[in-house]
Amino acid sequence: MKPTLRVGIAGLGTVGTGVVRLLAENAEMIAARAGRAITITAVSARDRTRDRGVRLDHLRWVDDAVALASGGDIDVVVELIGGSEGPAKALAAETIAAGKTLVTANKALLAVHGAALARAAEAAGVSIGYEAAVAGGIPIIKTLREGLAGNRIFRIAGILNGTCNYILTVMREQKRDFADVLADAQALGYAEADPSFDIDGVDAAHKLAILAALAFGRPVDFAAVHVEGIRRISALDISFAEELGYRIKLLGIARETPNGVEVRVHPAMVPKTALLASVEGVFNAVMAEGDFAGTVFLQGRGAGAGPTASAVVADLIDIARGTAIPVWGAAQAQLAHTPSVPIAAHCGAYFLRLMVVDEPGVLADVTAILRDHGISLESMLQHGRKPGEAVPIVLVTHETNEAAIGQAIARIGKIAAVLEEPALIRIEP
Amino acid sequence: MKPTLRVGIAGLGTVGTGVVRLLAENAEMIAARAGRAITITAVSARDRTRDRGVRLDHLRWVDDAVALASGGDIDVVVELIGGSEGPAKALAAETIAAGKTLVTANKALLAVHGAALARAAEAAGVSIGYEAAVAGGIPIIKTLREGLAGNRIFRIAGILNGTCNYILTVMREQKRDFADVLADAQALGYAEADPSFDIDGVDAAHKLAILAALAFGRPVDFAAVHVEGIRRISALDISFAEELGYRIKLLGIARETPNGVEVRVHPAMVPKTALLASVEGVFNAVMAEGDFAGTVFLQGRGAGAGPTASAVVADLIDIARGTAIPVWGAAQAQLAHTPSVPIAAHCGAYFLRLMVVDEPGVLADVTAILRDHGISLESMLQHGRKPGEAVPIVLVTHETNEAAIGQAIARIGKIAAVLEEPALIRIEP
Numbered sequence: 001m002k003p004t005l006r007v008g009i010a011g012l013g014t015v016g017t018g019v020v021r022l023l024a025e026n027a028e029m030i031a032a033r034a035g036r037a038i039t040i041t042a043v044s045a046r047d048r049t050r051d052r053g054v055r056l057d058h059l060r061w062v063d064d065a066v067a068l069a070s071g072g073d074i075d076v077v078v079e080l081i082g083g084s085e086g087p088a089k090a091l092a093a094e095t096i097a098a099g100k101t102l103v104t105a106n107k108a109l110l111a112v113h114g115a116a117l118a119r120a121a122e123a124a125g126v127s128i129g130y131e132a133a134v135a136g137g138i139p140i141i142k143t144l145r146e147g148l149a150g151n152r153i154f155r156i157a158g159i160l161n162g163t164c165n166y167i168l169t170v171m172r173e174q175k176r177d178f179a180d181v182l183a184d185a186q187a188l189g190y191a192e193a194d195p196s197f198d199i200d201g202v203d204a205a206h207k208l209a210i211l212a213a214l215a216f217g218r219p220v221d222f223a224a225v226h227v228e229g230i231r232r233i234s235a236l237d238i239s240f241a242e243e244l245g246y247r248i249k250l251l252g253i254a255r256e257t258p259n260g261v262e263v264r265v266h267p268a269m270v271p272k273t274a275l276l277a278s279v280e281g282v283f284n285a286v287m288a289e290g291d292f293a294g295t296v297f298l299q300g301r302g303a304g305a306g307p308t309a310s311a312v313v314a315d316l317i318d319i320a321r322g323t324a325i326p327v328w329g330a331a332q333a334q335l336a337h338t339p340s341v342p343i344a345a346h347c348g349a350y351f352l353r354l355m356v357v358d359e360p361g362v363l364a365d366v367t368a369i370l371r372d373h374g375i376s377l378e379s380m381l382q383h384g385r386k387p388g389e390a391v392p393i394v395l396v397t398h399e400t401n402e403a404a405i406g407q408a409i410a411r412i413g414k415i416a417a418v419l420e421e422p423a424l425i426r427i428e429p
Numbered sequence: 430m431k432p433t434l435r436v437g438i439a440g441l442g443t444v445g446t447g448v449v450r451l452l453a454e455n456a457e458m459i460a461a462r463a464g465r466a467i468t469i470t471a472v473s474a475r476d477r478t479r480d481r482g483v484r485l486d487h488l489r490w491v492d493d494a495v496a497l498a499s500g501g502d503i504d505v506v507v508e509l510i511g512g513s514e515g516p517a518k519a520l521a522a523e524t525i526a527a528g529k530t531l532v533t534a535n536k537a538l539l540a541v542h543g544a545a546l547a548r549a550a551e552a553a554g555v556s557i558g559y560e561a562a563v564a565g566g567i568p569i570i571k572t573l574r575e576g577l578a579g580n581r582i583f584r585i586a587g588i589l590n591g592t593c594n595y596i597l598t599v600m601r602e603q604k605r606d607f608a609d610v611l612a613d614a615q616a617l618g619y620a621e622a623d624p625s626f627d628i629d630g631v632d633a634a635h636k637l638a639i640l641a642a643l644a645f646g647r648p649v650d651f652a653a654v655h656v657e658g659i660r661r662i663s664a665l666d667i668s669f670a671e672e673l674g675y676r677i678k679l680l681g682i683a684r685e686t687p688n689g690v691e692v693r694v695h696p697a698m699v700p701k702t703a704l705l706a707s708v709e710g711v712f713n714a715v716m717a718e719g720d721f722a723g724t725v726f727l728q729g730r731g732a733g734a735g736p737t738a739s740a741v742v743a744d745l746i747d748i749a750r751g752t753a754i755p756v757w758g759a760a761q762a763q764l765a766h767t768p769s770v771p772i773a774a775h776c777g778a779y780f781l782r783l784m785v786v787d788e789p790g791v792l793a794d795v796t797a798i799l800r801d802h803g804i805s806l807e808s809m810l811q812h813g814r815k816p817g818e819a820v821p822i823v824l825v826t827h828e829t830n831e832a833a834i835g836q837a838i839a840r841i842g843k844i845a846a847v848l849e850e851p852a853l854i855r856i857e858p
Contacts, residue, residue, distance in 0.1 A: 022579055022721050029646065032763035033578045035755070131576070137722035139576025146575075146752075147560070147568025149462045150451055150742030217458065275728065278707060292451050293566035293729065293739035299704065300725040310722035313579030323575075323752045326464070334461035 002036040005320040008068035010091055011080030012045035015105055015132070017052045018305030019078065019312050024054065030313065034320035038313075041073040069094035076101045076319055078312060084108035096120045096128075103315045105132035105308055111206035114213070114220035118327035127324040129315030134207040135160060135284040137307025138300040139314065144214040144288060145329045151290030153215040155255040157428065158286035159279050160207040160265075162302045163191045163198040164230050164250040168238070168267075169280045172247070177235045190282065200229035201250065201265040208252030212263045213328050215254055215288065217336045220328065221263075224340035228266035237353055237423055240381065240394045241269055244351070247277040251428060260339035262346060268428040269351050346402040349378065349427040352395045352409070357417040358386050363393065365415050373408040375400045390419050396427070431465040434749040435502055439494035439520055440509030441474035444534055444561070446481045447734030448507065448741050453483065459742065463749035467742075470502040498523035505530045505748055507741060513537035525549045525557075532744045534561035534737055540635035543642070543649035547756035556753040558744025563636040564589060564713040566736025567729040568743065573643040573717060574758045580719030582644040584684040586857065587715035588708050589636040589694075591731045592620045592627040593659050593679040597667070597696075598709045601676070606664045619711065629658035630679060630694040637681030641692045642757050644683055644717065646765045649757065650692075653769035657695035666782055666852055669810065669823045670698055673780070676706040680857060689768035691775060697857040698780050775831040778807065778856040781824040781838070786846040787815050792822065794844050802837040804829045819848050825856070 007023075009016050023030065023038055031037045042060040044067070062068055065087050068077050077095040079102060081088040088109050095102045096117065104110065110117070110133055121128050131141045135158070144153070159165050163185065170181045182199065185191035197203050205225040213220035230250050241248050246269035255262045270277045275297045279285040284302025289295050301307040328335055356362045363382075370377065381394040397405065409422050436452075438445050452459065452467055460466045471489040473496070491497055494516050497506050506524040508531060510517040517538050524531045525546065533539065539546070539562055550557050560570045564587070573582070588594050592614065599610045611628065614620035626632050634656040642649035659679050670677050675698035683692045699706045704726045708714040713731025718724050730736040757764055785791045792811075799806065810823040826834065838851050 018721070026579060026581055026720070029581060030579055032646065032759040032765075035760060035763075137719070137725055139572050139725070142571060142576045143568050146747060147571045147743050148739065149746045150455060150459055150739050152455055152458060217461065275707075278704075290566070290739060291455070292447070292735040292742075294733075294736055296566055296568070296727070296729040298725070298727050301723040304723075306721040307723055310577065310579050310719060313721075314576050317578045318575060321752075321754060323750075323754075325750060325752075330461040331464060334464075336461075 004037040004039045005034070005316065006039055006041045006073055006075045007078055007316060008042040008071050008074035008076070009040055009078045009080065010044045010065035010068055011082065012043060012052060013080065014305045015308045015312070016045065016080045017054055018309030019080070020054045020056065022309045022313050030317060034317045036320050038316050038320055042068060042071050044068055066090045066094050069098045069100065074100065076103055076316065079104040079106055082106055082108070084112040089113060092117060093120065096124050096126055099124050099126060101126050101129070101319050103129040103312055105312060107133040107203070107206040107210060111209040111220060111222040114210065114327070118219065119332055121327055122332050127319070128327050129319060130210070131315050132308045132311035134210050135286060136300065136302040136304065137310045138284060138286065138298045138302065139311070140211065140286045140298055141214065142314070143296065143298060144211065145325055148288060148290050148293055148296065149329065151293050153288055153290050155253070155289045156211055156215045156286060157251055157253045157276060158208070158211065159249055159276060159284055160204040160252045160302065161198055161250060162282035162284055163195065164204070165279065166190050166282045167199070168230060168233065168248055168250065171233070171235055172238045172242070175235055175239065178231060178233055199231060201227040204250060204252045205265045208254060208263060208265055211252070211286065212254035212261065216256070216261050216338055217328065217330055218338055219335055221340060224263055226264040226266070226343035230267050232423065233267050234423065236392060237425065240353060241351070243381065244379070244396060245272050246270060246427070247272055248425065249276060251276065253428065257341055257345070259345060260341040262341055264343055264346070266426060268426050270428055344402050347399055349399050350397045350405050351425040351427055352397065353423040354393045354412065355390050355419045356393055357419065358389055358391045359417060362415065362417045366412055369408050369411045373404040375404055375408055433466040433468045434463070434745065435468055435470045435504045436507055436745060437471040437497035437500050437503035437505070438469055438507045438509065439473045439497055440511065441472060441481060442509065443734045444737045444741070445474065445509040446483055447738030448509070449483045449485065451738040451742050459746060463746045465749050467745050467749055471497060471500050473497055495520045495523050498527045498529065503529065505532055505745065508533040508535055511535055511537070513541040518542060521546055522549065525553050525555055528553050528555055530555050530558070530748050532558040532741055534741060536562040536632070536635035536639060540638040540649060540651040543639065543756070547648065548761055550756055551761050556748070557756050558747060559639070560744050561737045561740035563639050564715060565729065565731040565733065566739045567713060567715065567727045567731065568740070569640065569715045569727055570643065572725065572727060573640065574754055577717060577719050577722055577725065578758065580722050582717055582719050584682070584718045585640055585644045585715060586680055586682045586705060587637070587640065588678055588705060588713055589633040589681045589731065590627055590679060591711035591713055592624065593633070594708065595619050595711045596628070597659060597662065597677055597679065600662070600664055601667045601671070604664055604668065607660060607662055628660060630656045633679060633681045634694045637683060637692060637694055640681070640715065641683035641690065645685070645690050645767055646757065646759055647767055648764055650769060653692055655693040655695070655772035659696050661852065662696050663852065665821060666854065669782060670780070672810065673808070673825060674701050675699060675856070676701055677854065678705060680705065682857065686770055686774070688774060689770040691770055693772055693775070695855060697855050699857055773831050776828055778828050779826045779834050780854040780856055781826065782852040783822045783841065784819050784848045785822055786848065787818055787820045788846060791844065791846045795841055798837050798840045802833040804833055804837055
């Protein structure tokens, strides 16, 4: 057997503790599969005294995580600190500079600084493992970077944030509104005290930026991701979606178009019969459409100690086996430079819900505006009549474009009988 | 860039032609990802003159496929001949003996001779790529051998034969009987003229044997797989399944039990809400349950030129990148030797459908026999009354074991009022 692979772990929260536990519990099996033992030699965490339920006393403790990079007893640094800046960024840079392999679960770091990190890694001749950064226990990085490597990918679409999917699932099942369900999710620990990273779509956008880079073989570009969250989704729209044969999901989508790659995170109406529509609760899922493989769909647990530790350890086993793949799937000089296209260039169908005063002529005004902007309707719903009161009207368009619908909505919003800001949700096939 | 990876292809049927086409169409992208060009240098196929729609005239043609193994212009041999014996087996052995890497889509070869081939490959220091042997475009070999390598797997379950799944789907949707739908599937090219490999479960069993070896880290053992096909599934049972909240699927299941690993292919009742129940038509899917990752589910196209070529080329890119994993996920000396348990040891719930003469006392006789064998019932269905005529009775048991239900059925079959051989289908959670 080859010599032990020596691992330093920075960050002993849920995931870090999970990695310690997994490497201990399955040590023998992992050594058999990796061809060598994988052993933690040093750790760094803020609180040295907290009982984490795993044995740590035999490990070297380092107060400054960045010092792990220079540890003479460390071959691989596992960065589980989190955050795109600060010690996580410094540790990643120092690890690569020291010629060591980096494993990280840090989607923010990779989304924001991944292009520079990949250049540094290539220059230093080291690899970066980041299976744990996207979709937890689902091996989607490996699937895109290796399993589908022979394919030109046309489109990937995923449910990448379990908190949002949980909230949307409960809203639908219990016909409750967003704020109410969010408060419950926070009480249950499914959502953070400050939930904005999740519910405003930023977390999903970090993950999508990474997947889009791999799928289209280009450097990661977080700035190009269009991001919308789920704060404005209402129980009313979820119920209309049901009636129209859709589910509302927060999707991350990267799609090839004639002008470049669309990369966007936003709530979307998905046909109930689509695979992604059936993904409920905290689960994550990703579908990838390749020119030869066709559609491949993966579903699993996107977060939590076990699934994320499983992904970290898969990277460690790869490293122990000697597998090394370029960070974005190809050497820097071979990466594509397909441009991203802004959301303004998006073409698709839309769900539009208005609250209007139920009086003659409103629908005529609305449809005239849509006609002016070249938008045709697939269907319209208006239930019940309450003359003089506010009622919802739902319009589903045929394929149109973001500019046309944006201009139409701006005008529709100004009709006196239209009472609230119209709700607009993109429909995904 | 590293020197070109030179490939010899044996077999130019649908899949072989697909590989030629994929390597040509995506050549530039593949070279970028693989870090070197991947080039076919020689081919072998029975008919040299047939127009396959791809350019082949620049390649060296070899009449005897086995000669590819010794080709001085070949680094990797791709075996797409098929069959567990004959030229496929000879070519595989010779390729390994010549110290070359083998890539194969041949599930029969690996299921039957995979243990010996793995020993030979380890001795020769070469690897075997066989992503294409199971579930076509779904990267399930990579997922089990690498992505979930840190996990102890408890159970895998899959829909591994698209022909059977297509037939069962059409039977259910169109309420038609097996023979009728099979004849249609043959006419449409979805089933072979001699369909027994598919519909008797042998093809699925080959694939399951491979997955079970990987999941449980032991040498492949096709002889230990219990195999039943779908010939005896009737439209009547499919309709009862629907009523009871199940779908009937041909599943391949490998499950850890206290006494060893169960490895079995048979029609099973799957709850309609289960992920596998929603896999329809020619699609394949596999779910794996790991101790840390939880349940991971993969779905995609299990056969056809494109998906299978995608898997072959993924293996070639791995090889070009220098990735080499032991055939069964660990070196020979590190493989586990967990025993297999025979189907007779299976515990589970059962669906039992009898055709009985509708006369007083039959149900009392049947339930008395079940009671004698310690089998309790969860539910019973008998629709309509036709005194003196044949009517179906459906019984769903609580968990019992194969021996008990077998003995009970033998006795039930002897009751004079029971007219046909009882239909028995295992229920899977």
